[in-house]
Amino acid sequence: MAASTARAELEGALRRDPGDEQAWTVFGDLLSAAGDHRGELIALEQRALASARDFERKVLRHRIEELTRAEYASWLGPLAQSGDLDPGLVRGFAMDPQLRRHHPKTLEQLLAIESRTGALLRTLTAERATGCTKIAALLRERGLADLHSLSLPDPAFERVAPLAKLDGLRRLELARAAPVDLASLGQLDQLDTLVLPSLRADLEPFADHGAFAALRRLDLSFHASPRLALGRASGRGARGDEHALAPLAGREQLLELDLGHAGWTELAPLAELRSLERLVLASTDVFDLRPLMSLTALRELDLRGARALADLSPLTGHAALESLRLAYTRVRDLRPLRVLPRLKMLDIEATPVASIDDLMAMPALERVIISGSAITNIDPLLERGVQVIGRPPVVTPSWRELANSLIRGDG
Secondary structure (H helix, E strand, O other): OOHHHHHHHHHHHHHHOOOOHHHHHHHHHHHHHOOOOHHHHHHHHHHHHHOOOHHHHHHHHHHHHHHHHHHHHHHHHHHOOOOOEEOOEEOOEEOOOEEOOOHHHHHHHHHHOOOOOOOOOOEEEEOOOOOOHHHHHHHHHOOOOOOOEEEOOOOOOOOOHHHHHOOOOOEEEOOOOOOOOHHHHHHOOOOOEEEOOOOOOOOHHHHOOOOOOOOOEEEOOOOOOHHHHOOOOOOOHHHOOOOOOHHHOOOOOOOEEEOOOOOOOOOHHHHHOOOOOEEEOOOOOOOOOHHHOOOOOOOEEEOOOOOOOOOOHHHOOOOOOOEEEOOOOOOOOOHHHHHOOOOOEEEOOOOOOOOOHHHHOOOOOOEEEOOOOOOOOOHHHHHHOOEEEOOOOOOOOOHHHHHHHHHHOOO
16 A cells, blocks of 8 residues: 555544544554654654653653654644644644634645645634635545534624535534525534524524434524524514424434523423433523423433523423533422432522422432522531532521520530
8 A cells, every 4th residue: 555545544544533542653653654753743642641650751741842842833834933823733733723814825824734734634613714615615625524523603704505515524613603504504414513602593494304414412502582593584573482493393313402591481392302311491581391391311401590490390200310400590399309310410509499308319419509599408418428519608696696695605
């Protein structure tokens, strides 16, 4: 096998799995044979990881830092002193670069470096990009359409269709975006995670059951408005958010969903998402959890700041639930949680819960957050081995109580 072919195959393997140390070893040998100092760097990194002696690790780390300083300019060429790039170097390769300015030009320069510093590019961030067409084209031209993760925070463009050509993309983040063609991303058949915080667009693209086939994790936190989520063309805007989440009803393959920090109230469409393991409804207007009764695969449920919430009875069937966050809610009755066999972590910060009786009855409880709650006695929990975060407030006795204590001779 030609060295160039072997190198290309190893680069592809390391982009897919950067934790494959065996591939790194072979790659390092190949680089050393070609006179590339990154071969030595890889060997030093691996020795440091394997060493059990603190002094030896320190010596190796010192040599790694020396080698990196000496070779940095050759690895990055004209970008070595540029403020347009944070290279995100891993063993001398730009695996996690961040483009700060002049995005297409900077990316083109990175991928054109003769020493192939950008050949292991796995995740890419481009802040405030003005477009995505050239970025997507460059990645495809350089054989990087299998990019694992792309983050485009605060994009200054509305059309995202060019990204659909990155057919190997697994994770995409478009923070504070207002895409007019979100549906075009539905053809990314490897897309596992879609992060859309502060999305300023409706959710209608998710109603197509044939699109987003691989999607397992969806972040819609800080959505601009549940009313907007209905879709401007739906004609349903005046009905509040009754059907705002309806496009998600068919996303039965979802494992994680974040709807936090938005004005959602109606959760009925979520009843069909029976594979969900993690659901975030923090700082929403949710008050009725009955639509969640069918979501028995839930392991984590975050309801912090859902100030209208008081009733937990719909959660009695959630035998898989391990973590429940109820901080800053109106919940005071924890009896429905007594029957949950796997509940390990409970957050009741700033709630009106006053008794630990229900906490003591939870069979798997390991950690509880009580800061700002009405609980005054935690000793039984501590004696049981439960980790208690926060302590009951110190009660300062009144002058009358102090006087009565002195009269009784209590000290």
